[in-house]
Amino acid sequence: METIRLKEIAEAISGEILISGATEEFSNVTIDSRNVSKGDIFIAIKGENFDGHKFVKGAIDSGAKLCIVHEKEQYEALDEKDLSIILVKDTKRALLDLASYYISTLDIKVVGITGSTGKTSTKDLMAAALSKKYKVFKTQGNFNNDIGLPLMIFKLDKTYQVAILEMGMSDLGEIDTLAKVAKPSIGVITNIGTSHLENLKTRENILKAKLEIANNFTEGNVLIINGDNDMLHNYYTDKYKIVKIGIDSDYNFKGCRIIINKDSIEFGVKENGEDVNATIKVPVPGKHNVLNSLLAIAVARELKVTYEEIQGGIENLEATSMRLDVVNLNNYTIINDAYNASPDSMEAALEVLKQYNGRKIAVLGTMKELGEDSTRAHEHVGAYAKASGIDLLFTLGEFNENFKKGYGSENFMAFNSMEELIAELKKTIKSDDILLIKASRSMKFENIIKELQKKNI
Known part of the structure; x- marks a missing residue:
């Protein structure tokens, strides 16, 4: 994380500085008092099963120099010479607002990825496909909700050129929130399946929820989707650029000459109807990973990566554990x-x-x-x-x-x-x-x- 000043933070989260300490610049954010290091920002998140306000004192003892809280009384009497306290209405909202401000200070291309299945596999493939040309950050583990995504953003710094941020959801409105924070210029939807029917009831509602990734897109943005998926096959809008991938029809990127091995896949690519005369070899099994790879290739091509660079990157794929x-x-x-x-x-x-x-x-x-x-x-x-x-x-x-x-x-x-x-x-x-x-x-x-x-x- 790059350094950020106290007054910037207060303004970004619409907070009131209750105490202003000697430390004016900060370069790490945590919501877990057990992970606090000297000089950190500690945000006291209140969730269903925990309340970070109970651990503010422990965070201070561990070296936190800025605490962001939404409970006022117990902090006004603190007598710490090098400690700042910012009061906000909602610390969870403050976490999102601070991440939104922070990512806007970076010159970085953001790719947002969502879908019912395949998000993490596609994220891994995408990072690999881009890796020969760019320094790439990708969401770690399953940090893809309104707590995890901001924490991933705070791990970015000016050395990264591309950030691939996974966006999960269980209900309507959640991806809209994440997209407003991350501000992706490229969106990716892997598929529309049946996950989250418990809350959303219909696949049409799942589609609506996933499409929130493009709520703020304009003609300069790109949405890349899996055209073989029945819910995405006919999707079209003139508000922004649509790129479709698949195997079954002549999409912008079509997989052909497919070979499925027990521990790998190989396939050719037709880009906008023309065979690119490249064989992509991917060291992961499963026909579904042809589609995931095509999504990664489409993103890479939008970012001017050559097929030679794509293949070289994919050869060094680092896959998330416990997935095939x-x-x-x-x-x-x-x-x-x-x-x-x-x-x-x-x-x-x-x-x-x-x-x-x-x-x-x-x-x-x-x-x-x-x-x-x-x-x-x-x-x-x-x-x-x-x-x-x-x-x-x-x-x-x-x-x-x-x-x-x-x-x-x-x-x-x-x-x-x-x-x-x-x-x-x-x-x-x-x-x-x-x-x-x-x-x-x-x-x-x-x-x-x-x-x-x-x-x-």
Whole structure:
């Protein structure tokens, strides 16, 4: 983070300086008092399950030199010579406002990325595709909400040329808030699926929510979308530039000559109808990653990156963990896709499993936030697993019966606890088996992999 002055901060967040200390410049922001270093800004966020105001004293003791609060009384009596206190109406809003101001001080191209699935994989591919030409920052982990996104912005400095910022949501209005803060010049929508139906009820509402990324776009902005997605295929506006990618039709960027290997993909590209005579080799599995790669390529081409530079960057891809990571143990293989799950990503992972030789075992858990569509979606995934030739299906969670209804009772086992599931896996796994491990993040299926790794069967 570049330095920012006290008066700038107060003005950016519409705050009142209650105490003005000797330190006038700051270069780090935190909301966790346990991570405070000397000279930091500490913002006392109040959430549903915590209140940062309870930890202000601890933050000061750890060296914070500016605290931003929305409770006045307990701070007016503080007698710290080198401490500033700014009072605001809402510290969560202040976090967003300060991030919005800070990013506006940087000369940086911002790419905002959203979608029902594939955001993180596409972000990783995009950063790689740009890396030969630019110094690129990308959202770390899952810091993609109204707390995480500002914290990512504060990690930027003047050495970065491009920032790829992931934007998540669970309801209408949330991406609009994030987009106003990050101010992307390029927006990317990976797809419109069924995640978040619990809140949004319909895919039309999901589309509306994702399109908020372009609410403030003008003719100088670009929105890059997956044209193969049924909800995006016919989307058009004359308010800003639309770029479409896909495999099924002649889009601005079309994948062709596709080869799907068990641990990689290869494909050619037609840009605006013309074959660019380049073969893109990507060291990740799955046909869905052709689409993700095409989104990355479209962004790179908007930023004047050559295909030679794109391929060179992608060869050095740094993928986020627990997303189709292939773990080769001594005598069997695990495909670790335990980071999250939706119907679309379940199908994509099963397609990857299908590419392998050997007995195929899918270990699947609950897909969250599907609302009234939950029972049908889990049944559909079970049926998809059966149609994909999955030899054994093990499931854990509240929708075991729906998985079973889709897959059938033969070669199917349901479990009520992770311990039971792990014990059965240890008894069942044979040499040359291929296991897919996948569920929504809250299921913590990575623990299954850790247990199997402890004692390689």
